[in-house]
Amino acid sequence: MTFAAWKGELPTATTYFKKHKISKGETIAQSLKYRLDYGKNPDKTQGGELISSYECDHMTADAEFLLAKAKYKAATGREQRREADVLCYQIRQSFKPGEITPEEANKVGYETAMRWTKGKYAFFVATHTDRQHIHNHIYYNAVSLDYSRKYRNFLGSSFALRRLSDRVCLEHDLSVIQNPKLHSQGQYLHYGQWLGGDRRPSQKEQLRSIIDAILTERPADLPAFLAALEASGVQVIHGRGGVLSFQLPGFARPARWRSSTLGDGYGPEAVQAVIDGTAPVRTLNTGSARPAPRRLNLIIDIQQRMAQGKGPGYERWAKIYNLKQMAAALQFLQEYGLTDYDELAAKTDAAVDQEHTLAGELRAVQEELTHTAALMGAVVQYAKTRPVFDGYKAAKYSKKYLAQHEAELADYREAKATMNDLLDGAKLPKMDALKQKRRELTERKKALTAQYRAAQKEMRELVTAKGNIDHLINLTGGRADKEQTR
Incomplete structure (x- = not known):
């Protein structure tokens, strides 16, 4: 079975994140008011009925944001340069039509904003209905509510916001984008690009696809490449200075043939390199490795807990908790591209086997490291006490000498016995060889520990996700379970 039946196949909820600064020729107040007024437009928000706010009044949000900015400066003494100062941040969140x-x-927008800001920044959410797709404009202040800090954007914030929005949408039974990086530049696509058949691809997108297809056929030279373009319906326009432009039917303006227009890898030099065989044909870039998902927890058997005397309040909490954990499991499966139950089961079994294998290797290395360290300690102790034993032997095992050096002689006997046990008849290696072996084992242990922790984390996530999915489709233990209270 596939998981696609549980969530919509069409891509929907998308996010866009940006910061607003002061525009040239405007004051701070003018810039901020202009941006917030767009979001509050009554023609877009059903007369202002679709606006909600937190720790501010949306009608006076621009003045409140500016006041917070002044209080921040007074409290901290810090002030940014005019051109670098961020007035506020905006999140756009779009949803599938209908x-x-x-x-x-x-x-949904309010919950997303609250979880994104953690309740530390004032914000308002304006829902626009003037287009086919309903979308939110979320504006939040750059200054915290206690005026002690300003929000700092961070590397990967757009991706973190998208994951949070996906999680909230899944918790509300809304479909989400399953693969945010589709085109060859590896950039996140905006809402329009995700409409698929409901939206015609842009001219640049179509040109990139046509160029990729032609290059896979390995044209003999540049004229053959241009001839193939024209055969595909592309009008090749020769401009001044030998500059070429491409235009497809139905588009008003041509696109110049250069990498800054069509994207890296699609300019004349890059195409010529592929034709000459000095560069490979471009392949679809699906982005970098997936980030580690949040930790999942098993869903709660509400019927069993209620039988233990839990009250109605617990039942309400448990239902919400289970919904969130199932949303987390579905997001985990989407990020790992697992859409088939058998594939999930196989991957889970493989992860368990890998974790057990690495655990065994790590134990073996640790035992060998312990053995080597113990042998080195015994060798050092033997070397330190051997002169004492030689003196005892030279004194013909004198009782007086024994009484004077009893502790050293005991250490000698213990070290010798330990060496005999550890070597088990083998030849004693030199100390330099033992040190080298210990260094190698230490490095091996370090590498295995990192691999083991990663494998253990993946195993736990997969086992938990599979357990939650099993509960959802009543497959746990290979028998039909009682349906969970909804």
């Missing part, structure tokens, strides 16, 4: 009502969209 999947959500404006009121529900506003609630």
